[in-house]
Amino acid sequence: MNLLGIQALLTLICYFFFIFISFWAIQGIHLERILHVSDPNQFKTLIVLLSIGLGYMGGSFFLELINNIRNLSYLLK
Structure with missing residues (x-):
């Protein structure tokens, strides 16, 4: 496996993890x-879309934070 494949796999796992966490957290708010x-199906779709959006933002933040910490080593060289 090359480095890009491992990085892509870790990125997908990170996004799915943060989407799951945001879905779990949104269900505890009781937005209803x-x-x-008026339509329960639209409400469920809203919760899923909010979870995907929040999960993507949280995952992107976490991945960029790790990437920036890793790039700090170039500053010290």
């Missing part, structure tokens, strides 16, 4: 009390 839900 705040929003007036």
